[in-house]
Amino acid sequence: MKINWGTAIVLAFVAFISFILFFVYRMSTDDRANHDLVTEEYYKQELAYQKEIDASRSASEMNAKLKVEKSEAGLTIIFPDQFDPKKIEGTVSLYRPSNKHLDIDFPISLSKTHLLIPDNSLVDGRWDITVKWKYEGNTFMHKEKLTY
Structure with missing residues (x-):
């Protein structure tokens, strides 16, 4: 199967966006990274x-x-x-x-x-x-x- 350059660019964009979204999701749900306020009140x-x-x-x-x-x-x-x-x-x-x-x-x-x-x-x-x-x-x- 041969992929032309237009399809390769679209696949690269989709892979890059998926990569970024994966790390955004992982950092927002990870318990090791605390995103607390300075004080509670x-x-x-x-x-x-x-x-x-x-x-x-x-x-x-x-x-x-x-x-x-x-x-x-x-x-x-x-x-x-x-x-x-x-x-x-x-x-x-x-x-x-x-x-x-x-x-x-x-x-x-x-x-x-x-x-x-x-x-x-x-x-x-x-x-x-x-x-x-x-x-x-x-x-x-x-x-x-x-x-x-």
Whole structure:
């Protein structure tokens, strides 16, 4: 059977389109490729953004800046010395942009002025850390991006 050049071009186009459609279907149904939003409740979180701005501003006005240091034991968050550690309450959120399954949220409970996050709970790579804390009715927030 002899195929002329017009039929060969049409067959090449059909094969190429089939190839592309196969990969589009495969990538849209594959569980290994996550196509998630950054957060589940994106619009709700956007509405609370002004509270975050106010908390960051109050932290800078009251000289309540945190220090985040990497050490061999893990990640250390150092709270200001002028605050009583027993009166500090809040949460620490570690957000991993590349994989939402690695995100960690835990409450702050201090006996000293520093909080240690163990090295075994952090995977190498980029992390966004958010510390929201309260002290005697004042709300503070610290955000930082770090590579671990």
